[in-house]
Amino acid sequence: MGVTLSAAPGLFEPGDTVVIRSDSVPHHHRTPWFIKGKTGVVRAVSGPFHNPESRAHGGTGAPKRLLYQVEFRQTDVWGGVRAENRADVLLVDVYEQWLEREDSQ
Amino acid sequence: MTDNHDHESEHPGVQPDSELSRRARRAIAMRELLVQKGVVAAEEVREQIERTRARTPAHGSRVVARAWVDPDFKARLLADARAAVYELGYTLTHDAELAVVENTDEVHHVIVCTLCSCYPTSLLGPPPDWYKSFAYRKRAVVEPRAVMREFGLDLGDHVQVRVIDSAADLRYLVLPRRPVGSDGMSEGELAALVTRDSMIGVTSALEPSQTRVAASGTR
Incomplete structure (x- = not known):
């Protein structure tokens, strides 16, 4: 994958297994509902981006937050019955504040 | 009021505003407010539309x-x-x-x-x-x-x-x-x-x- 836009150190690196926080937050955020609570693998660190959770509410988006590309198996997101092909995956851009280590659950 | 024009019948090609969707009317209202308040100039809006369409x-x-x-x-x-x-x-x-x-x-x-x-x-x-x-x-x-x-x-x-x-x-x-x-x-x-x-x-x-x-x- 050629999505490595920054070498800035983050909490996670490619290959790490992560769980997406399942918090329900009152403000705008960019984490799709269908990956909340799901387990995936970091595929790329895409670099620092303005924080949309601040910008959507009149903020500047600072400080920037690291964005990760996280890969989920279709079967893990939708269940084995609904998945069209067991090898297919879903790649979602997720900000660092939504990621947790698998063992911290 | 003998010279009161009936605009709709005289200009059949001009669609009355009621044909616009609610969202379209809202977008126009927002643009007009932004221009009125001096946040953007009408010319800037036009230029941006032109740039967007050129891609x-x-x-x-x-x-x-x-x-x-x-x-x-x-x-x-x-x-x-x-x-x-x-x-x-x-x-x-x-x-x-x-x-x-x-x-x-x-x-x-x-x-x-x-x-x-x-x-x-x-x-x-x-x-x-x-x-x-x-x-x-x-x-x-x-x-x-x-x-x-x-x-x-x-x-x-x-x-x-x-x-x-x-x-x-x-x-x-x-x-x-x-x-x-x-x-x-x-x-x-x-x-x-x-x-x-x-x-x-x-x-x-x-x-x-x-x-x-x-x-x-x-x-």
């Missing part, structure tokens, strides 16, 4: 064709898309970043923005209506193969489908597979094979036989 998928097609003929450019494109497209004279709008993902015989990427309609407009122009539709945004993540079949692409089970949900300020462009039978075609002819939809990933690039250039035999 077309032809820009993306040129990038893909270059990547097909120039392996070094392709490597740069996959590693740092912003810098690579700048080599061809294209600058990205706003502060969105760009990533390019490559489709191969084994892996097929398709792009969706389930939250709204994020899209690499700098290279593809404004997104098509279907890309913004709830139906596409819901179905592309759940049953991408069924969606692609409706676009005419039936991928075998040996191909892994990788759906990318572009949920942030990172835009994705698909580098489609170079079609079989396109050897020896010029960069310009190759660009004609690269459709907008193939750069979203819902279809493949055209086969040479599907374009007028190849059919007429012009080189």
Whole structure:
């Protein structure tokens, strides 16, 4: 994958297994509902981006937050019955504040 | 009041405002308020619309064709898309970043923005209506193969489908597979094979036989 836009150190690196926080937050955020609570693998660190959770509410988006590309198996997101092909995956851009280590659950 | 005109009957070509959707009326009201309050000038709004409309998928097609003929450019494109497209004279709008993902015989990427309609407009122009539709945004993540079949692409089970949900300020462009039978075609002819939809990933690039250039035999 050629999505490595920054070498800035983050909490996670490619290959790490992560769980997406399942918090329900009152403000705008960019984490799709269908990956909340799901387990995936970091595929790329895409670099620092303005924080949309601040910008959507009149903020500047600072400080920037690291964005990760996280890969989920279709079967893990939708269940084995609904998945069209067991090898297919879903790649979602997720900000660092939504990621947790698998063992911290 | 004998000179009171009946505007609707005298100007049948002019649609009354009631024909506009609520959202369209809201957008006009917001634009007028922003201009009235001096936040933007009417001329700036017009210029931005002109700039937005000037962008077309032809820009993306040129990038893909270059990547097909120039392996070094392709490597740069996959590693740092912003810098690579700048080599061809294209600058990205706003502060969105760009990533390019490559489709191969084994892996097929398709792009969706389930939250709204994020899209690499700098290279593809404004997104098509279907890309913004709830139906596409819901179905592309759940049953991408069924969606692609409706676009005419039936991928075998040996191909892994990788759906990318572009949920942030990172835009994705698909580098489609170079079609079989396109050897020896010029960069310009190759660009004609690269459709907008193939750069979203819902279809493949055209086969040479599907374009007028190849059919007429012009080189």
